[in-house]
Amino acid sequence: MELIQTMELTKYYGKTRGIEGLELRVEQGEFFGFIGPNGAGKSTTIRLLLGLIRPTSGSVRVFGKELQKEKNDILRETGYLPSEAWLYQGMRVRDLLKLSAGLRKKDCAREAKRLCERLQLDPSRKVEDLSFGNRKKAAIVCALQHQPKLLVLDEPTSGLDPLMQREFFRILRERNREGAAILLSSHVLSEIEHNCTRAAILRDGRMIACSSVEVFSKTSAKRVTVHGSVDLNGLEGVRDRKNEEASVSFLYSGDMDSLLCTLSRGQVKDLTITEPDLEEVFLHYYEKEEEGA
Amino acid sequence: MTLVKHELRQGKISFFIWTASIGALLAICIFLFPEMKGQMDGVSEMFSSMGSFSQAFGMDRLNFGTLTGFYAVECGNVLGLGGAFYAALCAVSILSKEEKDKTAEFLLTHPVSRTRIITEKLISVMIRVTAMNIIIYDVSVVSIAAIGEPIPWKEIDLLHLAYYLLQLELAGICFGISAFLRRGSMGVGLGVAAMLYFLNLIANMTEKAEFLKYITPFGYCEGAGIVTDGRLNVGMAAVGVALGLAGILAAYLSYTRKDIH
Numbered sequence: 335m336e337l338i339q340t341m342e343l344t345k346y347y348g349k350t351r352g353i354e355g356l357e358l359r360v361e362q363g364e365f366f367g368f369i370g371p372n373g374a375g376k377s378t379t380i381r382l383l384l385g386l387i388r389p390t391s392g393s394v395r396v397f398g399k400e401l402q403k404e405k406n407d408i409l410r411e412t413g414y415l416p417s418e419a420w421l422y423q424g425m426r427v428r429d430l431l432k433l434s435a436g437l438r439k440k441d442c443a444r445e446a447k448r449l450c451e452r453l454q455l456d457p458s459r460k461v462e463d464l465s466f467g468n469r470k471k472a473a474i475v476c477a478l479q480h481q482p483k484l485l486v487l488d489e490p491t492s493g494l495d496p497l498m499q500r501e502f503f504r505i506l507r508e509r510n511r512e513g514a515a516i517l518l519s520s521h522v523l524s525e526i527e528h529n530c531t532r533a534a535i536l537r538d539g540r541m542i543a544c545s546s547v548e549v550f551s552k553t554s555a556k557r558v559t560v561h562g563s564v565d566l567n568g569l570e571g572v573r574d575r576k577n578e579e580a581s582v583s584f585l586y587s588g589d590m591d592s593l594l595c596t597l598s599r600g601q602v603k604d605l606t607i608t609e610p611d612l613e614e615v616f617l618h619y620y621e622k623e624e625e626g627a
Numbered sequence: 628m629t630l631v632k633h634e635l636r637q638g639k640i641s642f643f644i645w646t647a648s649i650g651a652l653l654a655i656c657i658f659l660f661p662e663m664k665g666q667m668d669g670v671s672e673m674f675s676s677m678g679s680f681s682q683a684f685g686m687d688r689l690n691f692g693t694l695t696g697f698y699a700v701e702c703g704n705v706l707g708l709g710g711a712f713y714a715a716l717c718a719v720s721i722l723s724k725e726e727k728d729k730t731a732e733f734l735l736t737h738p739v740s741r742t743r744i745i746t747e748k749l750i751s752v753m754i755r756v757t758a759m760n761i762i763i764y765d766v767s768v769v770s771i772a773a774i775g776e777p778i779p780w781k782e783i784d785l786l787h788l789a790y791y792l793l794q795l796e797l798a799g800i801c802f803g804i805s806a807f808l809r810r811g812s813m814g815v816g817l818g819v820a821a822m823l824y825f826l827n828l829i830a831n832m833t834e835k836a837e838f839l840k841y842i843t844p845f846g847y848c849e850g851a852g853i854v855t856d857g858r859l860n861v862g863m864a865a866v867g868v869a870l871g872l873a874g875i876l877a878a879y880l881s882y883t884r885k886d887i888h
Binding site: 405412421423437 | 629
């Protein structure tokens with residue numbers, strides 16, 4: 335079953351483009367990554383999914399329900415973590431968590447306590463005394479304490495130290511195993527690579543690729559690193575070339591025979607050919623788009 | 628009513644400060660009356676001969692030597708301006724503060740319809756304004772009793788009712804404005820309240836500008852008129868109620884469709 339489904343979703347802010355014709359599908363129980371640089375339209379998409387802004391055209395269905403008509407039912411089962419956690423000043427964390435639970439008409443005290451312990455968040459502290467990281471933790475508890483079926487996370491790890499990031503992703507994986515779908519928007523490609531099953535790449539408000547993370551990682555391009563001396567002139571399909579003192583590294587998407595011939599004419603002391611990491615794939619897609627433009 | 632409770636908690640310090648300040652100023656004015664009463668015979672005559680200045684504040688038609696005359700002008704200004712500023716500040720920031728303080732994302736991603744958010748926020752403003760008026764009314768009555776003056780119930784009731792209506796009207800107008808703002812709401816609220824106050828002063832000074840009394844809620848709160856006629860000007864009050872309701876309606880229409888940034 336499709337948990338999130340957008341149809342020709344378009345948002346313009348006046349004459350400025352937010353997103354255009356977005357067709358996004360997220361399945362039930364999926365850990366879905368959302369990749370793109372600043373201004374690509376990730377946050378606009380998330381705001382549209384949560385009903386914070388209204389689409390210029392197109393529509394959104396979540397849990398099979400029309401967002402505009404059944405927004406409250408959808409939000410009841412959704413947890414949202416914004417990239418910057420702005421919370422009410424003058425409140426203690428425990429009152430904030432109670433407020434959030436109260437607005438959901440749900441008693442979340444036990445789960446809130448458990449999450450605070452795991453994230454090492456002191457609920458008796460005042461919101462204005464919290465560091466950026468601790469504010470983020472409070473927002474995480476607010477997003478998770480009602481055990482939603484869908485989690486929407488916008489740059490969730492900014493401000494969290496590495497240990498907390500690890501614990502946070504551990505919690506997310508647990509929730510995912512229990513059946514919750516997760517939409518993770520991030521600049522940190524390793525987060526997507528290590529946690530998501532599928533991902534979409536956004537550029538200039540349009541989705542330029544959407545596939546399983548595995549497929550992204552196994553594009554035809556390979557990362558080739560040659561120690562020694564080799565003349566790569568004339569070899570087609572070489573990109574992202576990095577020359578070191580005694581080695582050269584490049585992404586190669588050309589003919590393998592041509593590569594081997596070229597290498598055999600040089601003096602190769604050592605050679606590694608690996609799958610590119612997601613960051614390289616991301617750049618590969620961007621460059622491909624630019625070439626096409 | 629989770630949001631009503633939350634708003635009341637968030638606004639409790641400002642509520643106590645404003646209520647205590649207006650209440651204390653009113654009580655001080657009333658406690659000064661016995662001392663001033665004896666000196667007022669000449670003062671009333673002086674005020675009535677000061678032309679536009681006295682007209683602006685309605686002092687040409689009131690006898691400062693009586694408690695009702697004194698209360699309508701001195702206390703009326705304290706309660707009128709103080710109450711108007713408080714009601715305007717409360718209402719003008721109640722919706723816009725969520726975007727200004729960037730808490731709108733938190734609130735609006737909970738399963739609460741925008742209509743309910745608007746309604747609960749409006750209720751919280753009304754509760755604060757009403758509670759402040761009840762406390763201040765009690766402070767006034769107790770202070771008058773404490774100085775040993777007979778309590779002019781009808782005049783006091785009418786004056787306080789008029790100021791309560793004024794605050795509700797201003798709250799309604801500012802609530803509507805709040806739905807359109809994203810920041811800088813405080814100045815707008817104070818500006819609207821002050822502008823309406825000065826419109827009434829202008830309306831009192833010249834007959835040509837008397838129509839302004841129908842625009843500003845201070846028109847139907849004129850102590851001189853209420854004490855002299857023994858009733859509120861229903862026409863002006865009705866226009867005021869309509870303006871307040873229009874503000875509230877504008878808030879619903881705007882905020883339910885607004886893009887939240």
